Amino acid sequence: MARQMTGAKMIVQALKDQGVDTIFGYPGGAVLPIYDEIFLQNDIRHVLVRHEQAALHAAEGYARSTGKPGVALVTSGPGATNAVTGLTDALLDSIPLVVLSGQVPTFMIGTDGFQEADTVGITRPCTKHNWLVKETDDLPRLLHQAFHVATSGRPGPVLLDIPKDVQFATGTYIAPPKKTEYRYQPQLKGDLEEITEVIAALETAKRPVFYTGGGVINSGPAASQLLRELVEATGAPITSTLMGLGAYPASGDKWLGMLGMHGLYEANMAMHDCDLMICVGARFDDRITGRTDAFSPKSKKVHIDIDPSSINKVIHVDYPIIGDVAHVLEDMLKVWKARGRKMDREGLAKWWQKIDGWKQVKCLTYKNSDKIIKPQYALERLEALTKGMDRYITTEVGQHQMWAAQFLHFEEPHRWMTSGGLGTMGYGFPASVGVQQAHPEALVINVAGEASWLMNMQEMGTAMQYRLPVKQFILNNERLGMVRQWQQLLHGERYSSSWSESLPDFVKLAEAFGAKGIQCSDPADLDDAIMEMINYDGPVIFDCLVEKHENCFPMIPSGKAHNEMLLGDASTEGAIQSDGAVLV
Amino acid sequence: MNALHIKKGATSHSAYNLRPTYGDAVEQHTLAVLVDNEAGVLARVIGLFSGRGYNIESLTVAEVDHTGKRSRITIVTRGTPLVIEQIKAQLGRIIPVHQVNDLTVEGPSVERELALIKVSGGGDKRVEALRLADIFRAKVVDSTLESFVFELTGAPDKIDAFAELMRPLGLSEIARTGVAALSRGES
Known part of the structure; x- marks a missing residue:
């Protein structure tokens, strides 16, 4: 079925034909024709993020929690460069993403036009594949191919860079071909x-x-x-x-x-x-x-x-x-x-x-306290109180991420979204937005550290606008905990730039966005506070004040083998030699 | 043929490579990569080498199938067997790559390179340059009273040898195409 339509309309049509129901994006000059077409239809929901990096992470959260490809739409220049971190994150964790970026019109490419960047050049090493679409007639074929490449074989992010004149011009739309018609067919059966x-x-x-x-x-x-x-x-x-x-x-x-x-x-x-x-x-x-x-x-x-x-x-x-x-x-x-x-x-x-x-070694044993909340205890209680619920967990990156992996338990796939390969601080909050968008009725919790969380805190706006009741469970130690731990173990306890001063009042911050803020510092109050968070119908920032100097164990120090694990603070003295210190 | 469809025993692939892949010796390999001639495909290949820290000793590229829009990229690279296998697997992962062949291990092959070599000077040196060119079967493609431009085709070491001989005789400039290579025999 061939039909004549503009490039912008083709994009929306192709997304529909590929079964896309949600896209995450941020408008700008070079994608206005596409936003116009989005405005004129109701099949595809557009979620307006507050930063393009967050659009990519939200799309990743959507993809990881559904098994479907995530879709993001960004404008040219800064829109595309802000997408680079999300693309790299998706590449390293093999997450299928289709990212559409606007580009200056074809006749302006190479002139250093306003908001022009060599997007395919910049994103070539951080996508599975990318294309600059120079003709409107090529657009439907490449859009469909983008979905095929993103989802076939080892999944990954792909990007289509679409100049504005290609969006305005009219061409012939074609429906998606059968998957078997593509040349790219990774081997599925083993020998x-x-x-x-x-x-x-x-x-x-x-x-x-x-x-x-x-x-x-x-x-x-x-x-x-x-x-x-x-x-x-x-x-x-x-x-x-x-x-x-x-x-x-x-x-x-x-x-x-x-x-x-x-x-x-x-x-x-x-x-x-x-x-x-x-x-x-x-x-x-x-x-x-x-x-x-x-x-x-x-x-x-x-x-x-x-x-x-x-x-x-x-x-x-x-x-x-x-x-x-x-x-x-x-x-x-x-x-x-x-x-x-x-x-x-x-x-x-x-x-x-x-x-x-x-x-029997019970390697996750930690010294609990009735005075101060230990981060491990906070996660143990979170696990106990949410076990059996329709629950999705995202995380930021650092100590809290490792504790979450140790103390939270997952019974099903697609329930755990974390930045593994790239280790992107700032991943978890926007990812939780994407997960909640895909699963509106589920309990979506982002286990965060306060430092990571601040990297994409602007997404409170998105969560509020779309009534996404994401729970931001922040283990606040006022430190860049993992950096501090490495400095303690490897750099003579010289804590260079690894603490956070001038942290916001997270409760007031939540309230400023119209969300709920909860602070908890007493282990005795923790269960009630967690239940309050779960039961609140709306986004919550949970400021959990935890022990500031807790280290994450067990740990294989850099440059050591599996059977040389450190099990606790007592075993760390001189454990990492200089040859281990050069490793990351 | 799909580049990722791997037959057991094929050497274009790390997993079923029949050679031991854990030697430490650095080897030189000539790879032939058949690609769709689309925008940016060379940048993808080169970017792979620079991004992952592999070496390129020589690289040639040209469209070899004008109707099918396919280009053949010939790359001479160096690395341990493990690195070579990794390079081939990484090349095979690039979407517009159709096929990767390792001409160094997949049977006998021929390698040729073309060079244009300018030698300036007069007198005895000029005569000697012409005499050596004859021995190497280099053709004179341009001549002035003070210079020759020789065209020489051959394996890279033959060109190296000729260039070395020309150096004391007034070698002033050299342009080389890089290696083009094909397997011997049918297909």
């Missing part, structure tokens, strides 16, 4: 021979462990289901990266908790001592591996990933399998069942005994 070899290794493994990541969640609900089935059937322990939390339920009895730099002792020890590591949709990030030459020295390693470049990038693996997690897990289960559901049950029982020993 069966290789899968059979993996199953043979699994059958005889004495100390297997599943190490899963965000790829399981990106692969869709079937992947999480198949993972659960495989783990239950084989009885092998499972740990996950920060990005993969929720794929396997935290209440499952095979669950070891998160691994990595601030992961659980039992998870990291299992990784170090295993004889078969099955990496599913994770990428051996440096937060996970610690010192690579001492990483899991005794194991054969399986790596299932849809992105060939992830394989052998950091850690050499013995069984590489390129394919979509759900497809590969399905075949693994089939092959394992067909070969007689064999496992070394005796070996496995011994392995679990060893793991249970590590669990």
Whole structure:
């Protein structure tokens, strides 16, 4: 069905045809024709953010909590440059985004026009792909292709840069082609021979462990289901990266908790001592591996990933399998069942005994206080009081993020939104806006530190305007806690620029926006205050005054291996040497 | 063919590479990358190398299929086997890339480079330059009473050798195309 229409109208039409119901954006001169078309229809809701970076993070929150691509619309020049952080964040965490940016008209490109920037040049390294659309007739094809590229294979952000004259001109619209018509078709099925070899290794493994990541969640609900089935059937322990939390339920009895730099002792020890590591949709990030030459020295390693470049990038693996997690897990289960559901049950029982020993260390133990709220306690109470609710959690970046990952438990995928790869302070608040927009009835909580939260605090305006009852649970230690912790451990307790002075009165700040502010400093009041936050029908800023000098443990210090974890303040003396200090 | 569709045993891919990938020795490889000739595609390839800290020893690019709008980029790069495999996988990830071939490991191949070499001077040196050019089968494409421009085609080390010989004879300027390479035999 070919129809004549303007480029601006094509954009709205293509979004509708791609099933988009919500976009996050900020208008400006170079996108006015598109905003005109948005004004003239009711199918697509536009959420006006207060800063373009927030539009991208909101779209990420929307995408991570729904499994659908997030869409953002920004103007040329500063609109596009403000989008760069969100694009990079989405690239590193493999989040499907379609970002539309306005551009000066084609005849002005290269003249340093008002609000002109080389947007495709600037965003080339931080998108999965991008296009400058020079002809209106190319626009529908590229719009549809953008959705295909963003969502196929390893998902990621794409950007279309659309000059204003292309938006005004008329061309022929085409409906979305079938997905199979595109040349870009990443391999979904894993190699069966290789899968059979993996199953043979699994059958005889004495100390297997599943190490899963965000790829399981990106692969869709079937992947999480198949993972659960495989783990239950084989009885092998499972740990996950920060990005993969929720794929396997935290209440499952095979669950070891998160691994990595601030992961659980039992998870990291299992990784170090295993004889078969099955990496599913994770990428051996440096937060996970610690010192690579001492990483899991005794194991054969399986790596299932849809992105060939992830394989052998950091850690050499013995069984590489390129394919979509759900497809590969399905075949693994089939092959394992067909070969007689064999496992070394005796070996496995011994392995679990060893793991249970590590669990006895109780690595998340902290010294509680009845005088001051410990951040861990605040999160334990938040978990206890919201458990079982229709709950979505976003976070900012820092100590609070790690504590949230340790103390909050996720039973389902898509419930946990955090900036893992890029570690973007300021991610959580706008992400919570995007999540709430996608799930209007759900309880959406952003676990934040006061420093991160201030980076995108302008989004209070968005939350109020769209009546998005997001709860901003700020663990306020008046410090850049993670920076302060590293300065304490690595830089001779010289706390250079790591404390926040002149913090706002968060309760008054909330009230200034017309929202509710709650402050809590006494552990005895905490439960009531959290319930007040949950029960309030509207955005809340919860200023939780916590212990200022709490450190986040356990911790693998930089340059150390998994079995050299620090378990508490007593173990930190001289733990990190100068060669570790140069690492981030 | 889809660049990401990987056959087992294919060397254009890190995962199923049959060579051990953990050696420490730095190797030189010639990669042929078939791409859609669209705006910015060369910038994507070059940006990948600079952004991830890989080396480019030589790079040539031209459209080789005018109807299908495909260009062939020939890149000579250096790195450990692990790095080379990573480069190939990263190249394969670029959306307009159709195919990545490692000519160094995928069987015998021919590599050629063209150079234009200006030698200025007179007297005996001028005669000697002409004599050496003849040995190297370099063609004279421009001549004045005080200079020659030689055209020389060959493997890069042949051009290096010729340039070295010309240096004492008055080499004043050199332009090289970079390596173009093809696998030998059918297809």
